[in-house]
Amino acid sequence: MSKIIPVLTVLLALIVIWYAAAVKMNSTWTYDQAERAGTEVTFSELITDTMSQKRPLLPAPHQIVTELWDTTVEKKITSKRSMVYQGSITLKTTLLGFGFGIVIGIAIATVIVLSRIGRLTLMPWAIISQTIPIVALAPIIVVLSNAVGTGTLMVPKAIIAAYLSFYPVLVSMVKGLQSPDQMQLDLLKTYGASQSEVFWKLRLPSSMPYFFASLKVSVAAAFVGAVVAELSTSAIAGLGARMLIGSQFGEPMIMWAALFAAAILAAILIFLVGGFEKLARNLMGGRAV
């Protein structure tokens, strides 16, 4: 409860500011229309008009909620205009990219931790990879994967999502796999444990708290990657594509509804990963580090 009150206060303040901004920004259009018709606008007319324009500069919150409701609950899921349909495409890309990202992140981290050569060669490249703007890389990835013959856009989009999401996993896993101290390693040495036993019995379980902490960041990165991929690969489906269509065809409602759908979907994903983390922690001894 004590957490909810501050959050609601901020939310309320944001909504008030939003409504005020909507009136201000949309009023230009209202005054223009009135001038052409040669009429005067009263204050109450101004409010009603700015709250209900078809193509407002800044839609009022209730308009976005209505649009979201129309495009999720009212529309059939199979419809191209359904946000559920569009969202499911983005979700599929996100999850595929997230999965790739986890596998790649763990694999590279393992090589880095277990071999000196890996440490010297791979880590700098992993860091450099994140300095290249993904928007610049996206078209190249699309062209290349088309050349290889993957057919659909799903694969390049997932690669782009994975490109962003592997990095947090990699960094955390390198730290996690190296987290056992010298004493722990010595203990296993006194048992005559092999390298692989040290890895499976000590390093990997020790890294799990680091791993789960990275998942929340990673899933968010995968989601951003998926949306950016849809924006920059001239995709025609997915929330990112809806945003682009909304802006290109002057349909702000579509754009804003897609934006909110994306925010809600991202929140759900992070919430689910958080739940998964709790579950895993319980399985690993309740209060594992």
Add this chain to the structure above:
Amino acid sequence: MKKPVIDAQNVDLTFQTNDGPVHALKDVNLQIDKGEFVSFIGPSGCGKTTFLRCIAGLETPTGGTLTVNGLTPEEARKSRSYGYVFQAAGLYPWRTIAGNIKLPLEIMDFPKQDMDKRVEKVLDLVDLKGFGKKYPWQLSGGMQQRASIARALAFDAEILLMDEPFGALDEIVRDKLNEEVLKLWAATNKTIGFVTHSIPEAVYLSTKIVVMSPRPGRITDVIESPLPKERPLEIRDTPEFIEIAHRVRDGLRAGHDV
């Protein structure tokens, strides 16, 4: 004449560091017989832990000879001659107490049915019966350290090496655990090497007290304790006890003649 379990002849160990060589051990000669309880005492940097690690094959001496059961420390380690107890319990938080004790057994490929029996047996030895299903965080510091001793005992090593195992515990818990270690020693008849900072602890536990001093790490005195094997805590108030403690203190002071 019986051969000693641990035999060190002129053992030297020099670490090469960025600030030049550090003489950690110099000319260490020591014989430990089967069933002895040997304490190593001395100030920080006297090489007591380093010497224990040499016996365990975790460090390699740069000079002299060191044998464990007639083997090199490395070979002795591979033949599972000893269990090692560190200053921190170092239990895996994701494993139960029983799971932690099974760790060395899994690595040494003990048969599955045998494992549970062994876990039961060593939990009983360290007085933790019924705690096998608990996780480490559910146990107090002293209990965790007992569990780590149980883990070192699980695979029936002949030698038990303990590196300041109770250093991080308060004195009341430490007294209790000292009593238990003696009981354990009587019950298992193991050879024990025990590193400590505490004079009363060393005198109370040992049949042989090795006094060491730093720069370079060396042995300054080896005291054979005349105390009987049966030792109630009250023995610490007897004149014999106080006399040995006195000699240990003198030995420590003599090493500090700088």
